[in-house]
Amino acid sequence: MGAIRPKLQWLTGETVEAIVAEARRVLLEIGIYVENKTAADLLMDSGCARSADHRRILFTNGLIDKALAGAPSCIRLYSRDGEEAMVLEGDNIHFNPGSAALHVYDAQQNRIRDGLSSDLVPFVTLTDLLPHYAAQSTGIIPADVPEDLGDRYRLFAALQCSKKPVVTGTFRVDGFAVMKQMLLVIRGSEQALRDKPLAIFDCCPSPPLKWSDLTCQSLLDCADAGQPAELVSMPLTGATSPVTLCGALVQHCAESLSGVVIHQLRKPGAPIIYGGSPAFFDMRKGTTPMGAFETMMIDGAYAQIGKYLGLPTHAYMGLSDSKAVDYQAGFESSAGVVLAALSGINNISGPGMMEFESCQCLEKLVLDHEACGYAKRLVEGIIPRSAPLAFDVLTEGLQAGHFMSLPHTLQWFKKEGYFPDRVINREVKEQWELGGSKDALAAARDRVAVLLKPGIPSLLDESRRKALWDILLADARIHGAETLPELPM
Amino acid sequence: MSNFFGECREAVRKGDREAAEALARRALAENTDPLDTIESGYVPGLREAGRLWDEGELFLPELVMAAEAMKAAAAILQPALSASGRQQKTHGRVVIGTIEGDIHDIGKTLVATILSANGYETHDLGADVPVQRFVDEAESVGADFICISALLTTTMAGQKRVIDLLKQRSVRDKYRVLVGGAPCNEKWAAQIGADGYAGDAISAVKLAASLVA
Numbered sequence: 001m002g003a004i005r006p007k008l009q010w011l012t013g014e015t016v017e018a019i020v021a022e023a024r025r026v027l028l029e030i031g032i033y034v035e036n037k038t039a040a041d042l043l044m045d046s047g048c049a050r051s052a053d054h055r056r057i058l059f060t061n062g063l064i065d066k067a068l069a070g071a072p073s074c075i076r077l078y079s080r081d082g083e084e085a086m087v088l089e090g091d092n093i094h095f096n097p098g099s100a101a102l103h104v105y106d107a108q109q110n111r112i113r114d115g116l117s118s119d120l121v122p123f124v125t126l127t128d129l130l131p132h133y134a135a136q137s138t139g140i141i142p143a144d145v146p147e148d149l150g151d152r153y154r155l156f157a158a159l160q161c162s163k164k165p166v167v168t169g170t171f172r173v174d175g176f177a178v179m180k181q182m183l184l185v186i187r188g189s190e191q192a193l194r195d196k197p198l199a200i201f202d203c204c205p206s207p208p209l210k211w212s213d214l215t216c217q218s219l220l221d222c223a224d225a226g227q228p229a230e231l232v233s234m235p236l237t238g239a240t241s242p243v244t245l246c247g248a249l250v251q252h253c254a255e256s257l258s259g260v261v262i263h264q265l266r267k268p269g270a271p272i273i274y275g276g277s278p279a280f281f282d283m284r285k286g287t288t289p290m291g292a293f294e295t296m297m298i299d300g301a302y303a304q305i306g307k308y309l310g311l312p313t314h315a316y317m318g319l320s321d322s323k324a325v326d327y328q329a330g331f332e333s334s335a336g337v338v339l340a341a342l343s344g345i346n347n348i349s350g351p352g353m354m355e356f357e358s359c360q361c362l363e364k365l366v367l368d369h370e371a372c373g374y375a376k377r378l379v380e381g382i383i384p385r386s387a388p389l390a391f392d393v394l395t396e397g398l399q400a401g402h403f404m405s406l407p408h409t410l411q412w413f414k415k416e417g418y419f420p421d422r423v424i425n426r427e428v429k430e431q432w433e434l435g436g437s438k439d440a441l442a443a444a445r446d447r448v449a450v451l452l453k454p455g456i457p458s459l460l461d462e463s464r465r466k467a468l469w470d471i472l473l474a475d476a477r478i479h480g481a482e483t484l485p486e487l488p489m
Numbered sequence: 490m491s492n493f494f495g496e497c498r499e500a501v502r503k504g505d506r507e508a509a510e511a512l513a514r515r516a517l518a519e520n521t522d523p524l525d526t527i528e529s530g531y532v533p534g535l536r537e538a539g540r541l542w543d544e545g546e547l548f549l550p551e552l553v554m555a556a557e558a559m560k561a562a563a564a565i566l567q568p569a570l571s572a573s574g575r576q577q578k579t580h581g582r583v584v585i586g587t588i589e590g591d592i593h594d595i596g597k598t599l600v601a602t603i604l605s606a607n608g609y610e611t612h613d614l615g616a617d618v619p620v621q622r623f624v625d626e627a628e629s630v631g632a633d634f635i636c637i638s639a640l641l642t643t644t645m646a647g648q649k650r651v652i653d654l655l656k657q658r659s660v661r662d663k664y665r666v667l668v669g670g671a672p673c674n675e676k677w678a679a680q681i682g683a684d685g686y687a688g689d690a691i692s693a694v695k696l697a698a699s700l701v702a
Binding site for chain 2: 102141143148171212214236238239240286358
């Protein structure tokens with residue numbers, strides 16, 4: 001007798017093989033447009049050919065096989081203090097907030113506005129405090145910080161106010177070097193950073209079948225620094241990819257495999273994650289709904305393919321397209337979280353996010369956190385706790401007249417169930433009314449205030465904080481900005 | 490005649506390219522005025538398709554098919570139209586594209602489609618368009634509007650470079666420059682000296698109309 005981990009399979013083994021085979025054919029016969037010269041040279045020097053019009057690089061099966069054989073199937077991330085924080089492997093699941101929101105839902109004013117530097121510390125602190133989030137994400141793009149410097153400024157906030165590893169990315173080709181300098185302040189040396197990666201960098205191919213200079217450079221930089229690269233292929237069905245789910249999966253697989261090859265050519269064995277951000281394109285509104293179940297089906301299916309290829313996996317799930325913290329936000333986000341968990345996706349980015357991938361919300365971050373808690377319980381499955389399962393306890397319970405105070409109950413009740421935070425209301429009506437008849441958003445608003453009141457529990461020491469700030473400031477001057485807004489605390 | 494125009498309208502509304510082209514050839518064969526055929530037949534058909542899309546009745550691929558049917562039919566009529574010395578009435582001439590470094594095409598294509606459905610002559614330069622090409626094309630076609638799309642925070646600075654180049658060539662005042670794309674907003678438009686920002690295709694039409702009014 002044992003427990004099974006409930007698990008979703010989206011494709012038959014035969015379909016997985018067909019998708020991978022066709023993706024290889026795409027790489028061999030259509031090829032990939034690689035804008036980055038270093039990466040293109042690397043590929044050409046390794047036996048690739050040019051397409052007839054010279055625009056695309058045609059891969060070889062040998063290169064693909066070698067890259068897949070060398071890429072690690074397990075990636076560990078470590079906290080700011082050097083403690084193991086995430087193990088991306090098998091069906092392990094880890095949640096972190098959706099990243100790079102341009103907007104913030106201001107629950108005090110009930111409106112969506114631009115993200116600001118003053119949003120960063122509350123967002124980072126909240127993510128740091130909520131235990132079901134294993135990592136930070138550089139979740140908000142501050143509109144009051146010069147455009148070119150936003151990537152590093154966000155990382156500064158995350159490193160200063162949280163111990164958790166960071167899921168991040170670069171906005172400019174020169175971003176990585178500065179961000180790596182910042183990570184080195186935390187770890188102390190290149191080797192220490194390599195041994196204990198602190199950040200994941202998203203690297204996005206451009207659909208269809210293209211690597212831009214910036215994102216490809218990011219792939220190379222990650223390989224050099226030993227920081228995990230996260231492939232974020234984003235086919236949009238019927239818009240930038242074939243409209244069928246399987247067609248989009250072929251394109252996703254081809255783009256991702258090309259990334260694995262470039263990355264592994266640069267540094268064999270460097271950590272790389274099979275991720276993505278596809279969407280089932282809405283043909284009425286011309287939008288990219290992350291809450292569409294078809295989007296989630298593509299996510300779950302490519303993760304299954306990633307596992308088949310032996311790579312750790314990632315997806316953007318747990319997001320909503322709603323512009324309010326409402327029914328739609330709740331059902332789309334929780335469905336995403338649960339389906340991702342059941343698909344065994346290792347790194348799940350999305351909570352807090354609404355308005356497609358454009359808006360972060362502290363209150364939603366708190367509510368989605370509960371969905372993550374439920375989902376983590378869900379994948380533990382139904383575990384036979386004792387033998388016999390119930391016979392002895394029934395006998396005892398009949399004698400006692402109830403089960404409340406039985407040792408068996410005390411031993412198991414906290415392990416059998418997930419007890420959600422108070423933002424999930426399980427009170428009787430009268431009690432709820434006494435508490436002010438609050439809906440989920442109102443309850444979350446209260447919870448955010450309570451959580452943030454004590455200040456920043458994981459504040460970085462002053463000497464390293466200053467070292468990070470000096471890096472940021474020196475870089476800002478290179479970009480012609482004399483000062484940067486101080487991070488509002 | 491109204492029946493013939495009705496057929497033209499219907500062909501475009503349905504996105505039936507072959508039918509639209511056949512009707513254009515028939516117009517030529519029967520010496521039907523090319524301008525009337527476009528303005529009373531095809532244009533109302535495309536406008537109707539735009540309206541139906543706005544109401545959620547038509548899907549994007551259907552709208553794009555309608556625009557393509559209209560474009561194909563107009564191409565057949567173009568030589569006769571030029572020969573007649575008459576010109577299609579237009580609300581304005583638009584040069585539109587996604588800025589260099591950015592290959593996101595959809596939002597821009599949608600805006601171009603809806604603009605042409607609403608009587609604007611659009612010149613769609615595609616995606617990843619160099620700064621200079623926006624200016625060169627606008628000069629060459631005598632545009633009224635330059636519409637620049639950027640979907641990435643990394644590429645939106647290119648929108649400003651187009652405006653800078655217009656100023657450098659002392660032609661800034663000849664054009665209304667509109668910007669769009671996820672990371673843009675009104676504040677950004679004001680900051681870089683654009684004439685306006687639109688968040689979606691329908692607001693782009695309203696914005697353009699407000700600027701020509």
